[in-house]
Amino acid sequence: MISGRILVVDDDAAIRTVVREALRREGHEVETAASVAEQRKAMARFAPDLLVTDVMLPDGNGLDLVPEMLADHPGMPVIVLSAQNTLATAVRATEQGAFEYLPKPFDLEELCRAVADGLRSRATRTDVEPEGIKEDLPLIGRSPAMQDVYRTIARVVSNELTVLVFGESGTGKELVARAIHDLGARRGKPFVAINMAAIPRELIESELFGHERGAFTGAQARTAGKFEQAQGGTLFLDEIGDMPMEAQTRLLRVLQEGEFTTVGGARSIRADVRIIAATHKDLPAMIANNMFREDLFYRLNVVPVHLPPLRDRPGDIAELARHFLDRAGQEGLSRKRLGPDALARLTAHGWPGNVRELENLMRRLAALSREEVIGARLIDQSLSGGAETPLPLLVGRGLSDAVEASLSGYFASFGDELPPDGLYDRVLAQMEEPLLRLTLAAVRGNQLRAADLLGINRNTLRKKLTDHAIDLAKLRRGP
Template structure:
């Protein structure tokens, strides 16, 4: 294996401490390093020092480092540029990509990662994407400065300028549709339609008609031609949300469309070219569904060209208070009273486990804005509303999200112990909580017939009897006729 190539590196940053630390780290890696504290110093450095890589901050005393990157693309089109910034926002990552930067590293950054990025830049050609129009004063679709979200920003920035198929993975409420809209809105197809489809909300028998459309008379009740979502999204983006809920037969049809680039409406012999970008999303474990035979492996590889993994809110250290204040501002813009958070309230929000993720946080902030009598929201009101929000477990279960409801319940249970550990035997206690209502309901459904209940559950009858005894499940209540 060849050793990394040494190079000439120019580092521009207005912070003398950062210049020193970066210079010494890169020198130890074998590079020749020159430093500059401003754009003017950077320009003078170019006169006598021809760098192989430029490492630059964004905010400099005499201008914007990203604007200088745009000029360098003209004067030195082959120079890889690595952008550093404490303005860790979605737009910063996009602008860095727009200007042709080789990579973007948010501050604070890891020196080892910077050294690896410089080594990669020395052996690679910087990418140049189509320009992305900066939207001044926009209502940013994604908020967060945590390292987990920075990785999301960087991935999005790399895919907006192409048509690669993207699969967004993450728990419910993490913002999967927001990410899909960001990829569309900042990409080349932004002037064409963005068409979202929730696969879990479409009846099984209507999915093909919903996606591909149908001709008049194609089936009973088809009184007129229906334009499907593929056709609605022509030249734009089709977002297939909850793709894991798609029936296997519809998966086969979708795979054919992805392979051929054409779709045919139900009841038609006319193929239509599918000029759409496909972005899909799921909260489910698709490899597990593949192993169970309910999701096609070949379709998974077609959809998973570029995976974007959204972190749950509990893994986004420091983002909760930032998001909370953002949602309070949005609530005020929608007509609710303007409120702010005190430090104790923000700290309490950061400690919450957020099983409902960003969606749960947004709902809470709107509720707090409406209920708080004071202009500043304190920790006591936050604590009260978090406790009252425990009913969301039942809401999740009613919506069919049983796994999320159970996860919500367990997360809340663990959080109640704070930094301490709960008593031993948690697995058996949780299992009993799930099994007890399951056995009661199944027995009720078969009117107390244990033989039928055992068959329905896939259990041996003796095993069922033992479970009923151990869990204290008494005779089933017969359902009314």
């Protein structure tokens, strides 16, 4: 084990004492400081081999001092500790030149390992001015599982390594890809996403690489593919586990050679893109069943990011729910807030649809609820599919939000599977009957008025009433 001189800076006396004694047991020489002023004096006197510093100090920000410390002591590893456990803090610590970032509360053994790694590396780090790092980033949550995600993102934004994001549907895999793009050197360049599960097998190669005029029936003009559209930026390959084997082979060749040709083309095009892929499937199991290429997996899985399901990060649910309600209010929906009993109910829910399900629930409540404070009753009612809003309120944006939220809940009920085929006709048929009933109820069974409201002729309305066996007499009587 390599021992060294360690300076620990934290305004909490208990933390200083615990860390100092733990590091001394590891054989290091340790001094401590409680402020920026004390840190500067100790740096000059003690000349540490490694610095451990908190961010929020009584007389300054420890993170802001990292470039200064590195300028005076080139090659000195800096480990940043912070209770501000956000993605922005993790990224900024890395961009300022920190060797490691550990969120508070931290594990002593993990800190000791980071110190040992830092002393072994003595890596020379250049000063990087933070650019474009905002607190308003798409990933939200301060749970330990999300801290691991933030730290991985912070380590890859400054390089071009290929990233493979694992996570259940609805956990935010595209948000991770966008964060890496927006915080990296390719920010400002195209971010192009393609979902392999949403494209017919026979069209995937054309979608990815483009095609020339006449390459196949219907190809009337040259069309650029996603690789060409993303030149200079990032290409996000979502649901990579759904890519057919033949397309996997061609993608592997592009990753190996760094160039591609369009379908029907002969000229090689250089692929200047960063690849980020994502999947909710068990790729190693697919490899074992000859459903996914092992060599492609290793090409993509250079840096894995594992996104936790929402049920494994219950401490983040309240912050996420408030964020989604605030955003709904900014978009023009009614501004709502959550009562204490609602937060307890949200935390107790299993969230099979993960963060996407929570977002849709908050938007649905913002669109449809009459009450300003959302309680557990409304949460239960909405989760169970109940509705308390009459037809006149379901207009404009609210109707779109309600339909989207309902369909999202339907998809979420299947977990990682997809609904049965024929979804389009089935959903339209299921929406048509309640639409007819509610419209006729609103006009007390007046078919002429109902046909006008619906924008269809009276004969069409009569046929639909027969098809759905709707009782007009009951609707005329009203509630």
